[in-house]
Structure formats: C-alpha cells, structure tokens
Amino acid sequence: MSDMQASTGGGATHTTPSAAATVRDVMTKDVITVRSYETFRQIATTMLSRGIGAVPVVDSIGRVIGVVSRTDLIAKEAAAAEGQSELWELLSRRGREAQARSEAISAGRLMSVNLVTVTPDTGVARAAYLMERHSVSHLPVVDGRDVIVGIVSRSDLLRAYLRADREIRGDVIEAVSASLSEHDAREVGVAVEDGVVTLTGTLEHPSDTAEAARAARAVRGVVTVVDRLGSEKADSSAPGPFNPGPIF
Secondary structure (H helix, E strand, O other): OOOHHHHOOOOOOOOOOEEOOOOHHEEEEEOOOEOOOHHHHHHHHHHHHOOHHHEEEEOOOEEEEEEEEEEHHHHHHHHHOOOOOOOHOOOHHHHHHHHHHHHEHHHHHOOEEOOOOOOOOEEEHHHHHHHHHHOEEEOOOOOOOOOOEEEEEHHHHHHHHOHHHHHHHHHHHHHHHHHHOHHOOOEEEEEEEEEEEEEEEEEOHHOOOOOHHHHHHHOOOEEEEEEEEOOOOOOOOOOOOOOOOOOO
C-alpha cells in the first residue's frame, strides 16, 4: 500500500489544498504604524523599543502612503554626516535625494514612497519575488481599500520553510491526492527530508506526473520537489520520428 492509499479513503476531491503558502500564514497582524508628521526621533525610538525594522506610514483612515525602514533612518544620518552637497552634486538625482534625506525630520519626508504592497492572499513565493525585485525588506499587507492589515518581512517569509518534515509530508499527500484520480493517488509515494520532497511511482499519463509535482511544490514549507514519477503511456503531444517526406 502506497502513502496515498494509506491516507485517502474515498474518491479524490479536486479542490485547492489549504496548505499552499500565502502571506496570511506568515504576516504580522499587530502592525505598528506612524503618521506622516511623526519625527525622526519618535520613529527611531519606536523601532528600537519594539525591535522592528520598518513602520508603515498611514493616513487618517489607515491607508498606507509609505514606509520608513531602518535603512531610511541610517541613510539620513549618513547624508547628514556628509554635510551640505556641492552645487554640482545637486544637479544629479542621487545628490538631490541625499540632500533631501539629510534635511528630513518627519516620516513624510523620510518614507519611501515607491510603495510595494501585497494582500493576505498573495503567495509567499510572489512576496519573496517582490522583495527581491524592488530591493525592500518589508511589505505592507493591505485589504481591498489599501488599509493596512499586516506587514511581512524577509524573516517572516523564511518561517514558511521552517516546518517539520512530518507536517509537510502530510500536506503533500493531501495536495497530491486532490490533484489526481483515486487510482493514481494510490500509486504515489512521498518522502520528505529537510523540506525536500521526493515523489515516486507510476501514473497513467505524463500530464498526471506534472500535475502531482506542481501540487507538491505549492505546499507551504516545500524547498523543492524531486520528481521520480513515471507514466504508463507515452506523451501524445511529443513529436514523433522525423520524416522528411519524398525528396523529389
């Protein structure tokens, strides 16, 4: 009896498994926010006392208008230490930004306004991509009205991968079973070590093996999937032997 046979009783139900990682699973819901008029010292004190790396800046109804991070605070101090920019430096965008940072005294002047946000239903992988793409360490989490409902950091995203292998294996079995027929589900073996999932067995069609691997990859905590599944039938979409036809 395979892993799937042991864990599935009736017919397979083709539903999306709840194990797929979303921002909702890892975000911090108790968000510390500031208003645009709060001062550099107030923001720095809040970050240090709460042990946080960034604070969203919100308007009067809680909509996010920017983010102030520790990097922004340090950049201000560094710019201030350099002193007044030379005239030629102010002609460049980088020089003007450095000068503005050195003169900033409130959240409204310190914050990054190139805002990148996510929703609770955004996938963890998508959130990680956005952080890397935009070189940010925190993403505000907003609802449909852009009101803040949480915040997610790089360390929050990493926590998605720190699940016990036993938990991951159970969710992979559930997810793969939901993506296959009852017959095929019984043929799949699942092993997990350090978050790496190995799928073994023989399914009916090549498309089923791809679907099983896809379902396994979507499970929260899966680092990668080693697909050792085979199929009984050849892929009908694969090109056949080359036939050049008649030469003359």
